[in-house]
Amino acid sequence: MQIQWYPGHMTKARRAMQEDMKLIDLCIELLDARAPLSSRNPDIDTLARGKYRLVILNKADLADEAVNRSWKAWFEDRHIPCLAIDARSKGAVKAIQTAVMDTCSEKLERDRKRGILNRPVRAMVAGIPNVGKSTFINSLSGKAAAKTGNKPGVTKGNQWIRLNKQIELLDTPGILWPKFDDETVGTHLAFIGSVNDMIVNREELASELLVVLKDNYPEALSARYEGLELMDNGSLMLEQIARIRSCLKKGGEADTDRASGLIIDDFRSGRLGRISLEKPEK
Numbered sequence: 653m654q655i656q657w658y659p660g661h662m663t664k665a666r667r668a669m670q671e672d673m674k675l676i677d678l679c680i681e682l683l684d685a686r687a688p689l690s691s692r693n694p695d696i697d698t699l700a701r702g703k704y705r706l707v708i709l710n711k712a713d714l715a716d717e718a719v720n721r722s723w724k725a726w727f728e729d730r731h732i733p734c735l736a737i738d739a740r741s742k743g744a745v746k747a748i749q750t751a752v753m754d755t756c757s758e759k760l761e762r763d764r765k766r767g768i769l770n771r772p773v774r775a776m777v778a779g780i781p782n783v784g785k786s787t788f789i790n791s792l793s794g795k796a797a798a799k800t801g802n803k804p805g806v807t808k809g810n811q812w813i814r815l816n817k818q819i820e821l822l823d824t825p826g827i828l829w830p831k832f833d834d835e836t837v838g839t840h841l842a843f844i845g846s847v848n849d850m851i852v853n854r855e856e857l858a859s860e861l862l863v864v865l866k867d868n869y870p871e872a873l874s875a876r877y878e879g880l881e882l883m884d885n886g887s888l889m890l891e892q893i894a895r896i897r898s899c900l901k902k903g904g905e906a907d908t909d910r911a912s913g914l915i916i917d918d919f920r921s922g923r924l925g926r927i928s929l930e931k932p933e934k
């Protein structure tokens with residue numbers, strides 16, 4: 653699937669990130685736990701050079717638990733602290749605050765030795781669209797404080813949200829742009845809904861998703877669509893599901909467009925179970 657991100661938006665987003673980086677100690681990078689590599693922009697390594705780093709595998713509730721653990725270990729092997737969470741859950745807040753303090757313990761200790769006791773850790777949240785940045789900020793701040801605009805480079809006055817005496821969070825997340833290095837990235841981002849549905853052909857998307865699920869989570873497909881015959885041809889599986897789910901046009905023809913919407917929604921909402929699209933290579 654060929655998908656583009658406008659270069660003009662990218663330049664603005666990069667500039668905004670560079671400005672915000674000057675203000676912070678810690679960059680909290682949000683990824684989608686179902687596709688951590690595709691939802692990651694490696695440019696962050698340059699943008700956040702010299703800053704403390706914390707990776708959050710968000711939407712962990714939708715991803716395979718065992719795979720979440722492997723990813724956590726993968727990042728930690730690369731000396732990047734990592735936490736798998738559901739940003740909507742209240743339980744995540746404590747774990748995040750602890751992780752922030754742990755990640756920045758060296759700075760806090762240095763400040764303490766210099767007699768600086770009241771300087772909080774300043775953090776910002778960054779990630780590509782739809783990974784849950786606003787949800788994360790809202791959960792942490794305990795109110796609907798974060799603006800949800802996804803437009804890169806929107807001029808903003810910086811506001812800090814004081815989480816406690818030791819942590820302050822920039823109220824506006826840093827928008828990273830997806831990096832479509834290969835086609836799989838675009839496809840995975842389209843599956844998880846990080847690419848605008850207007851620009852993808854949803855029948856093509858659903859057919860491709862069905863093949864990926866058949867190869868990796870066949871039992872999830874069989875459980876959700878009873879009677880489905882698993883096969884290599886995604887379009888034929890799509891047609892079967894349209895019939896199983898009574899998505900029919902007048903005259904009894906399979907309504908594959910409607911069935912596509914249903915399948916994509918089943919996947920994104922977790923009704924197909926907890927599914928990871930990417931696993932760390934061994």
Ligand code: G4P
Binds near residue numbers: 710713714780783788
């Ligand atoms: P963004 O700022 O990075 O663009 O993402 P945002 O917070 O707007 O979240 C995008 C969607 O992902 C929202 O759903 C949000 O509820 C959902 N979400 C965020 N974090 C999690 C998580 O940890 N687990 C799950 N399952 N979902 C999460 P939406 O349908 O677009 O909006 P809404 O109907 O929930 O408001």
